[in-house]
Amino acid sequence: MSATRAARTRPQIHMIDTEAERLSELALNIETAMPQVSELLLRETTRAKTHRAATMPADVVTMGAEVEFRDEASGVTRTVTLAWPQDADIAVGRISILTPIGAGLIGLGEGQQILWPDRDGRERNLTIVRVSQPAAAAR
Numbered sequence: 001m002s003a004t005r006a007a008r009t010r011p012q013i014h015m016i017d018t019e020a021e022r023l024s025e026l027a028l029n030i031e032t033a034m035p036q037v038s039e040l041l042l043r044e045t046t047r048a049k050t051h052r053a054a055t056m057p058a059d060v061v062t063m064g065a066e067v068e069f070r071d072e073a074s075g076v077t078r079t080v081t082l083a084w085p086q087d088a089d090i091a092v093g094r095i096s097i098l099t100p101i102g103a104g105l106i107g108l109g110e111g112q113q114i115l116w117p118d119r120d121g122r123e124r125n126l127t128i129v130r131v132s133q134p135a136a137a138a139r
Contacts, residue, residue, distance in 0.1 A: 011114060013107030014060045015048040023097065023106070026085075030098060040103045040117075048107050059110040059131045063097065066132040067105055072113070072125040079130075082106060101126075 015023070027041040061067050061082060068079045080095045082105055088096035095102050104116035104126060113127045 010047070011108065011112045013044060013048045014056065014109070015045065015050050015107045016053045016056050016062055017050040018053070019063050020045045020048055020050050026097070034098060036117075037098050037100060037103055040100060041097070041106075044103060044106060057109065058133050061105045061108050061128065061131055062133065063106070064134045066134075067128065068130040069105065070127045070129055072127060077129060080105075 023041055024045045027038045027045065031038040056062060063082055063084060066079060066081050068077060070077045080093050080101075082102055083089075083094040083096055085096045085098050088094050088098075097103060097106060100117055100119055104114055105128070108114060108128045110128050110131055113125060115123050115125050118124050
């Protein structure tokens, strides 16, 4: 992979320090059952710049944030809330961090793009359109 493509596929991401720690532990716990997602999530938590919750930019995808993103290949825009596995419910738009898309969205900011594998292993170019933080986490 060229350096240009690598930079485009893995933009700088930011995470809340306590969430990054919890996500790393979660990824290690699912390593046997979900090796692909575990690897993706560990890679993301390792390369993320971490912040205290109070200093995290509001336009960055964190756990519990509502995210509007666009699949550049299809032009389809979706709005989801990034959730911990026990809180996920696809019927109401809460996607688990343990899905490939969930692991790809964490830490991205509005306007950023990432080339990311879907459940079928196809790479999708996703663009973050809008991020809204939950009221309880308002900064």
